[in-house]
Amino acid sequence: MTEEEPKPETKPRPTRRRGDFFGISALASALLSGLAGERLSESLNSGGWVRVVGLCLTFVFLLIWAMYYAPAVVAAYRRRRQTAAVVVAAPALRAAAEEAEQWMIALGSDAGGMAAAEWYSLNESGLRELLQSEKPREGIADDFARICDALEVWYLRRSAPLALLELSELLQAVADASGRRDLVELAAARAATAYRLMGDLESATNRLGVSDNVATHSRTAAALTTRRHVERALLHLARAEQSPSGNDRDEAVLNARDRLDDARLHRPGPDLAAEVAIFINRAIVQLYQQEPEEALDQLRSAVARARAAGDVSGQAHAFELMGVAAWMQGSPHEAKRWWRHAEHLYSEIDENEGRARCLQHLGSAEVVANRREAARALLEQSARLRTSESELLTKYLAAAQDDGEPPVVADDHRTRVAVSWIRRLLGDWKAHFTGRR
Numbered sequence: 001m002t003e004e005e006p007k008p009e010t011k012p013r014p015t016r017r018r019g020d021f022f023g024i025s026a027l028a029s030a031l032l033s034g035l036a037g038e039r040l041s042e043s044l045n046s047g048g049w050v051r052v053v054g055l056c057l058t059f060v061f062l063l064i065w066a067m068y069y070a071p072a073v074v075a076a077y078r079r080r081r082q083t084a085a086v087v088v089a090a091p092a093l094r095a096a097a098e099e100a101e102q103w104m105i106a107l108g109s110d111a112g113g114m115a116a117a118e119w120y121s122l123n124e125s126g127l128r129e130l131l132q133s134e135k136p137r138e139g140i141a142d143d144f145a146r147i148c149d150a151l152e153v154w155y156l157r158r159s160a161p162l163a164l165l166e167l168s169e170l171l172q173a174v175a176d177a178s179g180r181r182d183l184v185e186l187a188a189a190r191a192a193t194a195y196r197l198m199g200d201l202e203s204a205t206n207r208l209g210v211s212d213n214v215a216t217h218s219r220t221a222a223a224l225t226t227r228r229h230v231e232r233a234l235l236h237l238a239r240a241e242q243s244p245s246g247n248d249r250d251e252a253v254l255n256a257r258d259r260l261d262d263a264r265l266h267r268p269g270p271d272l273a274a275e276v277a278i279f280i281n282r283a284i285v286q287l288y289q290q291e292p293e294e295a296l297d298q299l300r301s302a303v304a305r306a307r308a309a310g311d312v313s314g315q316a317h318a319f320e321l322m323g324v325a326a327w328m329q330g331s332p333h334e335a336k337r338w339w340r341h342a343e344h345l346y347s348e349i350d351e352n353e354g355r356a357r358c359l360q361h362l363g364s365a366e367v368v369a370n371r372r373e374a375a376r377a378l379l380e381q382s383a384r385l386r387t388s389e390s391e392l393l394t395k396y397l398a399a400a401q402d403d404g405e406p407p408v409v410a411d412d413h414r415t416r417v418a419v420s421w422i423r424r425l426l427g428d429w430k431a432h433f434t435g436r437r
Contacts, residue, residue: 100127109350159197189208279315280299287321290328312349313354339365343359360382
């Protein structure tokens with residue numbers, strides 16, 4: 001017998017032994033009292049009192065025996081009911097989880113990216129209803145979490161923070177019901193992302209703190225630590241965007257850079273998706289620091305890794321930022337070339353938010369060049385693709401529609417780029433979050 005194999009139980013548990021004793025005692029009392037009463041009746045023409053005493057003892061022993069075994073019987077009954085419920089519900093949940101996970105891997109890739117986007121468009125509401133209809137309990141946590149992971153990717157792609165927050169709350173309920181501390185940690189980190197996208201940086205910071213203190217020694221700790229470092233970097237960048245130029249903004253950008261360095265050090269092994277995300281976000285930091293040439297170095301590395309991973313979305317995002325860097329270097333023609341290329345890649349995988357950003361970049365460039373008609377066409381197309389309002393887009397549309405001299409609209413390409421990192425991270429980290437059986 002190996003050390004890993006459980007050793008058979010050689011001694012009965014004390015409670016089981018005592019229960020057996022009282023059961024045997026009840027049987028013996030009934031037999032003996034009946035026999036003694038019968039003998040006394042034959043010899044002394046009495047014995048009824050012996051039967052009464054024997055029946056009382058038998059009842060007492062049976063009552064004690066029942067008290068010992070009743071909890072075990074009730075627990076077995078409950079387990080049987082739970083197992084029956086899981087047998088009914090688990091197959092549908094398992095099938096949905098496997099299908100959603102397969103399409104999540106394809107989303108944003110050069111192998112079925114468009115088909116994956118179409119599948120999510122058709123099935124997202126059904127997946128959400130399935131999660132909402134499931135009663136939080138043990139036995140469904142892993143499949144439930146896999147569907148949540150897949151929907152998170154879609155909601156980030158669609159810029160839907162409210163749906164992402166609801167997803168976090170559903171996962172939190174299942175994590176509490178099943179005692180899964182690793183899922184509590186993941187739910188808190190997911191809520192932090194949702195709050196950041198809604199602009200509530202204080203709530204995002206608080207939820208990250210909760211995630212820090214839940215399951216720091218679980219088998220998912222390395223992946224979630226990396227995610228928290230990147231999320232904190234994005235929070236620092238969001239604070240920098242809200243701060244006027246000066247020491248506060250510079251400090252926030254430096255903090256973001258430090259957190260990205262920490263993320264790279266703590267990532268769970270070689271991970272192309274994580275490296276693409278980190279390189280892209282380091283480039284954004286350097287754009288904030290007015291270092292476009294250094295940003296281009298980071299973006300070239302991101303493109304190389306995204307190509308190796310078959311990640312079209314990652315390539316498109318890097319090319320989009322290359323256009324921002326070229327614009328900062330005073331090369332508008334090169335910038336527009338990169339934005340057109342990025343817009344083409346986004347359209348190949350039906351990533352409308354990315355297309356909308358690129359069209360906004362191109363439209364704003366036409367506004368700056370005082371080509372209002374071309375600017376209006378591009379900016380209106382961008383507005384149609386947007387799923388959320390953009391203050392900057394509204395300003396450029398107003399500038400493009402003005403008949404007089406074009407007003408001065410702050411060129412904010414550098415600070416308004418979107419940071420869609422989690423979609424690429426989740427593809428390779430899903431094994432850490434869902435391989436928990």
